[in-house]
Each structure stands twice: as structure tokens, then as C-alpha cells.
Amino acid sequence: MDRVRRQRGRRVAGAACAVALTLVLAGCAEDGYEPAGPFRPLPEGPPPQVGPPTESTPAPAPGDPADPGSGESGGDPNVVATDLAVPTGLVVLPDGTAVVGERETGRLLQVFPDRSPPQELMVVPGIDTAGDGGxxxxxxxxxxxxxxxxxxxxSTATDNRVVRFPLGGTPNPVLTGIPRGEVHNGGGLAFAPDGTLFVGTGDTGDPALAQDTASLGGKVLHVDVFGQPVGSGPVFSRGHADVRALCPGLDDPVGLYAVDDATDGPDELNAVLQDSDLGWPTPGATSTGPLLEVPDDAGGLSGCAAVGGTVFLGALEGRRVYVVTVEGGGVTEEPSALIPERYGRLRTVALDAEGGLWVTTSNGDGSGTPAEDDDKVLRILPPSSGGSSPI
Incomplete structure (x- = not known):
């Protein structure tokens, strides 16, 4: 479980957020959701197990997602889905909808920008939810x-791993044997423009793994779609505590960003370079410093999306999305804050082609105070779209 931290953070003027969003999240449609492409229907039949059986307590049975137009969030246009169980992964589909994964149930749901009721697609089986796994x-x-x-x-009972599958189909292993622990299990996934895959892992609570080149723990790994190493080996960078999210810098001088949730001290936004050492747990003469440090009790960085030199960071303890401007290989000004304190703990963030910022809340993870209709998926439009301001 995410550790409990004291809440802290600066409130930044709403005008600064509006400027950042207007510049980056432009071109949002005002007339509701219109599909931009086809979506594949759910095949018949349950999928088989993805990994070894678990001896831990089974994941809780998922409840029915609610119509976001009902309940206490019914009048909030930013809320597109409610009553979810710790939504952690989220991807935007070519048709403009999104698929969100629940950490503790393995359930995948399709959610809609027009606030239609979410549709359950499948449950990824074989997941072990002990500690902060899932x-x-x-x-x-x-x-x-x-x-x-x-x-x-x-997470399975024996390792963390990357799998791939069609909806309703067999989850096939891509990369296995990533160390598994009660804490710091990582989870970042991001495809590079060349179609290769970056994988962010954690040190599992054993800091020594992070700078051990023989271990896959505490690393950013680089593999192809079949799990084969790119270059001389799978380790792209080392010295990470817990890489919960990765994001390529689209139209950006930084090729790849990673958010790292530290055990002690501030959380970090890092520019990830090949063969770099990020300095956890022992900084050395050749270690790379972070682009940004966020105090521990205002951090809990767990989400990352980037475009055009602007990076959006979901923060659990910070209870906001940080908006960071990167220029010339560094952060040029104090980060601004989007939706501070409004929805509680914020985790995954993703940008869509229409300029919407998708965000998942994480109030039901054992460290938050969930509202009656938590957890939620949000879609925030820039103020220039004519809708209500998200600030």
C-alpha cells in the first residue's frame, strides 16, 4: 500500500494553469464525443491465467461501475466514470474512448468522454495484489x-511481469522475472516512437537492487515487443527507487521521462538517458540529477504525460496534477498546479488527441479518504474549450 504522508504543496494561481493548458491542450471538441475510429468488440469466453497461482487473499470481486451522471459527482463535467476500484493504468484508444485497469481486480473497463456508463471488457487473471502489487x-x-x-x-505471486493480449484473449508473457516485493513494484510502461518498449521497475524495498546491474529491479528496461533486449542488454538506466510511470517527450528535447517515488526524501521527475545512473541509493560521480524534486509529503508521483516541453504529473500525496515546463534540458519555472485538492489522490494521467487530460483518482487504495462515488476517472478540458474551468 502507498505509505501515508502528510499533505503539503503550494497553490499556484489559476491563471498560470490556464495558460499552460491553453498552450498545450488545444483543439478540444465542444459537441460531445464522436468516435474517431473503430473499436474491437469483446470476444467470447474467459481468458486463462497469466501467471502462477497466488496463495494470497484473492482480489475483491469488482462492483458494477455507476453512471457518472448519478451520485454526488453527477453535476461535475470533469467526471467521466465513478465507483471504480483503484484505477491505475489508463490508455486512450484511437476512437477517442479510454480503457482503464483496476489495480486490485485486474478488470479492464472502457470509459467514454461523453460520460456514458463504463463497459466492462475483461478481467486480467492471475494477478497477486499483496502489498502494492496488482x-x-x-x-x-x-x-x-x-x-x-x-x-x-x-504482479503475480512470484514476480512482476509484462504481458500482452487482445481483449478477452490469452495474456502471453513478454518479459518475466522482474523482482516482486511488498512495496516498490514499479509499473511504468511506454512505447518509444520506434515501437520498442520501456519498462519501469522498482527496488522492491531492497535499495541494493537499484544499482546492481545483474538485477532487473530499480531500473528502466528497454525491450522489443517480444521482450528481447534492445542493444547490449535490457537495462537502459539504473539507480531508481520505484518507477511508477514513464512517458516519451513528444516534440520534446527530452526523449523519455520517468517519475520515481522515493523511499526517503523527495520524489523525482527524471530525464532518462541510456546507461545513466539516477543515484539511488548511493549517488556517484557519474550519477544524473533529477529534473525536478517534489517534497515527500507533496509528492507520491505516479503519473506522467508529456508533449511539447510540458509534463503533467499525477501526485497522490500532492492531490493535484503538477504542470512542469522543460526547456533546454531543465525545468524553467516553478511547477503550476491543476485541480489541487479537488478530487483527492491523483494517479495516472494521459493526453488524448482532442486535447483532453485523462486522470484517475486513487482514494480507495487504503491511504486516502474515499468519497461515496470514488474512485473516479476524470477528463479535464482546457479553459479555452468553452467549458467550465478545471482549476
């Missing part, structure tokens, strides 16, 4: 239009 990350195949494949970072 379904920890999602990514779309770089050729999703042709193959319809999802990639997921999941």
Missing part, C-alpha cells in the same frame, strides 16, 4: 490498429 500499468501496442493488443505490467 495491475500496475497499461500500454497500447504500437500497431494497435492492426493487432488490437494491450500490454500490461502485472
Amino acid at each position: 495491475l500496475l500499468g497499461l500500454a497500447l501496442s504500437p500497431t494497435f490498429d492492426e493487432d488490437g493488443l494491450f500490454y500490461a505490467y502485472v
Whole structure:
């Protein structure tokens, strides 16, 4: 479970957020959801197990998702789905909808920007939810239009692993043997523009693993779609505590960002370079410093989306989305805050082609105070779209 931290953070003027969103999240439709492409229907039949059986307490049975137009969030246009169980991974589909994964149930649901009721698609089986494990990350195949494949970072009883599957189909292992622990299990997944896959892992509570080149723990790994190492080996960077999210910098001088949730001290936003050492637990002469540090009790960084030199960070303890401007390889100004304190603990963030920022809440993870209709999926539109301001 995410550790409890004291809440802290600066409130930043809403005008700064509005400027950032207007510049980055432009071109949002005002007339509701219109599909931009086809979506594959759910095949018949249950999928088989993804990994070894677990001896831990079974994951709770998922409840029925509610119509976001009902309940206490019914009048909030930012809320597109409610009553979910710790939504952790989220990907935006080519048709403009999104698929969200629940950490503790393995359930995948399709959610809609027009606030239609979520639709259950499948349950990824074989997931072990002990500690902070579970379904920890999602990514779309770089050729999703042709193959319809999802990639997921999941915990089993014996390891963390990356699997891939079509909806309703067999989850096949891509990369196995990532160390598994009670804490710091990682979960970041991101495809590079060339179609290769980056995987963010954690040190499992054993800091020594992070700088051990023989271990897959506490690393950013680089593999192809079959799990084979890219280059001389799978380890792309080392010295990480817990890489919960990765995001490529689209149209950005930084190729890859990682958010790292530290055991002690501030959380970090890092620029990830090949063969770099991020300095956990022991900084060295060649260690790379972070782009941004967020105090422990205002951090809990767990989400990352980037475009054009602007990075959006979901923060659990910070209870906001940080908006960070990166220029010339560094952060140029104090981060601004989007929706501070409004929805509680915020985890995954993703941008869609229409300029919407999708965000999942994480108030039901044991460290928050859930509202009656938590957890939620949000879609925030820039103020220039004519809707109500999200600030």
C-alpha cells in the first residue's frame, strides 16, 4: 500500500494553469464525443491465467461501475466514470474512448468522454495484489490498429511481469522475472516512437537492487515487443527507487521521462538517458540529477504525460496534477498546479488527441479518504474549450 504522508504543496494561481493548458491542450471538441475510429468488440469466453497461482487473499470481486451522471459527482463535467476500484493504468484508444485497469481486480473497463456508463471488457487473471502489487500499468501496442493488443505490467505471486493480449484473449508473457516485493513494484510502461518498449521497475524495498546491474529491479528496461533486449542488454538506466510511470517527450528535447517515488526524501521527475545512473541509493560521480524534486509529503508521483516541453504529473500525496515546463534540458519555472485538492489522490494521467487530460483518482487504495462515488476517472478540458474551468 502507498505509505501515508502528510499533505503539503503550494497553490499556484489559476491563471498560470490556464495558460499552460491553453498552450498545450488545444483543439478540444465542444459537441460531445464522436468516435474517431473503430473499436474491437469483446470476444467470447474467459481468458486463462497469466501467471502462477497466488496463495494470497484473492482480489475483491469488482462492483458494477455507476453512471457518472448519478451520485454526488453527477453535476461535475470533469467526471467521466465513478465507483471504480483503484484505477491505475489508463490508455486512450484511437476512437477517442479510454480503457482503464483496476489495480486490485485486474478488470479492464472502457470509459467514454461523453460520460456514458463504463463497459466492462475483461478481467486480467492471475494477478497477486499483496502489498502494492496488482495491475500496475497499461500500454497500447504500437500497431494497435492492426493487432488490437494491450500490454500490461502485472504482479503475480512470484514476480512482476509484462504481458500482452487482445481483449478477452490469452495474456502471453513478454518479459518475466522482474523482482516482486511488498512495496516498490514499479509499473511504468511506454512505447518509444520506434515501437520498442520501456519498462519501469522498482527496488522492491531492497535499495541494493537499484544499482546492481545483474538485477532487473530499480531500473528502466528497454525491450522489443517480444521482450528481447534492445542493444547490449535490457537495462537502459539504473539507480531508481520505484518507477511508477514513464512517458516519451513528444516534440520534446527530452526523449523519455520517468517519475520515481522515493523511499526517503523527495520524489523525482527524471530525464532518462541510456546507461545513466539516477543515484539511488548511493549517488556517484557519474550519477544524473533529477529534473525536478517534489517534497515527500507533496509528492507520491505516479503519473506522467508529456508533449511539447510540458509534463503533467499525477501526485497522490500532492492531490493535484503538477504542470512542469522543460526547456533546454531543465525545468524553467516553478511547477503550476491543476485541480489541487479537488478530487483527492491523483494517479495516472494521459493526453488524448482532442486535447483532453485523462486522470484517475486513487482514494480507495487504503491511504486516502474515499468519497461515496470514488474512485473516479476524470477528463479535464482546457479553459479555452468553452467549458467550465478545471482549476
